[in-house]
Amino acid sequence: xxxxxxxxRVYDGESGWASQTCMKILVRLGELFGASRLIPxxxxxxxxxxxxxxxxxxxEFLEALADxxxxxxxxxxxxxxxxxxxxxxxxxxxxxxxNQMSILEQFERIGITPSxxxxxxxxxxxxxxxxxxxAESSAVVYANSVTRACTNREGGPSALAAAIIxxxxxxxxxxxxxxxxxxxxxxxxxxxxxxxxxxxxxHLGKVLGDKIPLIxxxxxxxxxxxxxxxxxxxxxxxxxxxxxKSVSMQTRDLExxxxxxxxxxxxxESLSTASTQEPDLVFIGCPHCSIKEIRHIAELTxxxxxxxxKECWVCTSRYVKEKAATDVKKIEGSGVHVLTDVCTVxxxxxxxxxxxxxxxxxxxxxxxxxxxKAETTLAPxxxxxxxxxxx
Ligand code: F3S
Numbered sequence: 570x571x572x573x574x575x576x577x578r579v580y581d582g583e584s585g586w587a588s589q590t591c592m593k594i595l596v597r598l599g600e601l602f603g604a605s606r607l608i609p610x611x612x613x614x615x616x617x618x619x620x621x622x623x624x625x626x627x628x629e630f631l632e633a634l635a636d637x638x639x640x641x642x643x644x645x646x647x648x649x650x651x652x653x654x655x656x657x658x659x660x661x662x663x664x665x666x667x668n669q670m671s672i673l674e675q676f677e678r679i680g681i682t683p684s685x686x687x688x689x690x691x692x693x694x695x696x697x698x699x700x701x702x703x704a705e706s707s708a709v710v711y712a713n714s715v716t717r718a719c720t721n722r723e724g725g726p727s728a729l730a731a732a733i734i735x736x737x738x739x740x741x742x743x744x745x746x747x748x749x750x751x752x753x754x755x756x757x758x759x760x761x762x763x764x765x766x767x768x769x770x771x772h773l774g775k776v777l778g779d780k781i782p783l784i785x786x787x788x789x790x791x792x793x794x795x796x797x798x799x800x801x802x803x804x805x806x807x808x809x810x811x812x813x814k815s816v817s818m819q820t821r822d823l824e825x826x827x828x829x830x831x832x833x834x835x836x837x838e839s840l841s842t843a844s845t846q847e848p849d850l851v852f853i854g855c856p857h858c859s860i861k862e863i864r865h866i867a868e869l870t871x872x873x874x875x876x877x878x879k880e881c882w883v884c885t886s887r888y889v890k891e892k893a894a895t896d897v898k899k900i901e902g903s904g905v906h907v908l909t910d911v912c913t914v915x916x917x918x919x920x921x922x923x924x925x926x927x928x929x930x931x932x933x934x935x936x937x938x939x940x941x942k943a944e945t946t947l948a949p950x951x952x953x954x955x956x957x958x959x960x
Contacts, residue, residue, distance in 0.1 A: 570599045570738070571606050579734070587639030591730035598727055599738030608700055608739045611718075612644045613732035614689045615681065616704035617725030619651040619915035620669040622940075627725075628668065631675035634733070639679050642735030646684035646692065647676055648705050649857070649884070651916050653908040660921060681732070685910035686886035688796075688857040690716060700743055702731030706809075707856045707932065710799030713810035715792055719743050722809050742809055750812045752777060753823040756786030758830040762949040766794040767931025768836040769828060770801025776826065779807035783820065787813055793859055800856050801931040840934035843944035848927035850943075851957040852913045853950060854884030855930035860893045863907075867896035869951065873958040875904035880923065881957040884912045905957070914940050929953050 572580060580596065582589040595607060617623050651669050652658045658666065677683060684692055687705045695701055695718035703709050704723040712718045721741040723731065731737040741747055754773065760766050773782055790798075790813065802808050853866065866883055875881045883900060887909045890897055897907045913926065914933055918941045926937050927946040934947040948956075 570596055570604055572596070576607060585638055587634045587637035588733060590634070591639070591733040594727055594730040595734055595736065595738055599740065602738065602740040604738035604740040606739050607734070607736040608743060609735060610643055610702045610731055610737050611695060611699040612646070612689070612693070612701050612703075613641070613728050614646045614648070614701070614703040614705055614708055615676070615725055615728045615732065616648040618648045618672065618676070618685065620665060620672055621651045621915055621917055623672060625668070628672055628675065631672065631679070634729075635675050635678035639733050641680040641732040643732060644693065645681045645732040646686070646689040647681055648687050649685050649912045649915055650910055653911045656906050656908060657911060657916060661917065662920070665917065679729075679733070683910075684886065684888070686857045686888070687912070688859070688886055688889075691857075691859060691886060692888050700737065702728050702737040704728035706803035707796070707800035709809050710803045710811070711796055711856075713742055713748070714799055714812065715795050719748070722803070722807075748781070748810060750781045750783035751823060752780045752782050753820045753825045754782040754784045755825065755827045756784065757827055758833075759786070759788045760794075760833065763794050763797045764837065764929050764931065764947055764949045765833050766790070767797040767801040767929075768833045768840070768947070770798040770803075771805045771840065771931050771935055772828065772832050772836045773811075774802045774805025774808060777806055777808050779809070780824075781808060781810050781812065783812045783823065793862055796856055796859075797931065801935065804932045804935045836931075837947050840931060840945060840947040842938060843925045843927070843946045845925060846946065846956065848879075848925040848946060848956065849923040850880040850882065850913065850918065850926045851953050852882050852884070852926055852928045852930070852933060853953060854882070854908075855912055855914065855928065855933040857912070858883060858885040858889060860889055863889060863893040863896045863900070866905075866950070866954070867899040869954050870900050870903040870905055870958075873903045873954075875957050879957055880921075881905045881954075882913065883907045885909060903958070913937070918943060927953050927956055
């Protein structure tokens with residue numbers, strides 16, 4: 570891999586241990602994937618922030634980087650942590666609180682914005698063609714497919730290294746030739762809600778491996794529904810991008826596959842493992858809600874009350890919560906908790922006695938059985954909220 574004179578000096582340690590370590594991570598990664606150079610990035614997004622998924626070992630590495638003066642050179646955001654600053658924080662044992670806060674403190678010392686959201690694209694929408702180093706898989710697919718910026722699916726350490734160096738190895742999704750679809754997906758029936766878009770993502774993630782689908786017949790696809798599709802696609806497989814069929818696109822040489830209504834129905838059924846329709850928790854906001862979604866939830870919760878003994882959480886970013894303050898107030902008036910900095914999957918729901926989760930997110934339904942030790946029901950937003958309120 571070719572390094573400039575300046576990059577070589579960093580590699581040799583002239584800019585200190587933190588930069589040298591990060592440069593070595595990037596060069597190793599670049600060599601592994603056949604990159605010929607490093608390219609500048611516009612922003613980085615780091616995953617692996619919740620103490621629940623991170624554990625103890627990486628805290629020392631973060632501390633060492635911060636102690637050695639490691640500082641980000643580009644705008645860098647981070648994924649959700651294990652609790653919000655109020656509601657769940659109070660319910661967490663002291664050891665968890667302390668370790669989670671220590672992780673956050675190290676990130677802040679390195680110069681990272683404590684955005685604590687998986688939707689960095691709402692804070693600043695990346696421009697088409699810009700190069701990024703993002704590590705949250707749902708955000709990676711959204712960036713590549715919806716905003717048309719370019720990012721590989723980074724791991725937490727490589728995104729952090731890229732943030733500190735301000736560059737990433739030039740391979741994979743950064744190259745135009747790797748951003749072409751290689752399978753044509755024909756939708757036989759239109760999808761009717763966000764849950765079905767998510768189910769399509771899970772289905773395609775399982776059958777496509779890392780192939781890029783060109784999807785034909787994706788009607789009514791709002792950005793929020795595409796967010797569900799992308800998050801689920803990345804959760805179930807290694808695909809980092811999808812394309813939608815435009816009339817002018819040549820599809821003659823592409824491999825083909827059909828998706829039928831029964832494929833979607835079967836996927837939803839497989840993600841609904843709960844034996845009861847009485848969940849302990851109704852969870853909306855995976856990936857974190859947009860301003861539009863918050864507005865819609867406010868309309869649906871108007872004049873309603875969450876049933877006694879039930880939990881209903883809506884997760885979003887601090888940024889969106891602040892922008893949608895009036896709607897948030899309405900939602901909270903119904904007993905729903907609008908939580909920032911956190912999501913169900915990376916929080917300790919099992920410590921709160923939550924055994925069954927109803928959600929409109931296929932990604933959460935995919936992960937919750939393993940990560941939350943919970944049974945799940947996957948259902949559209951309206952049904953989820955009705956369940957939280959009924960009786
Ligand atoms: Fe975001 Fe948590 Fe879902 S990080 S994509 S809300 S699993």
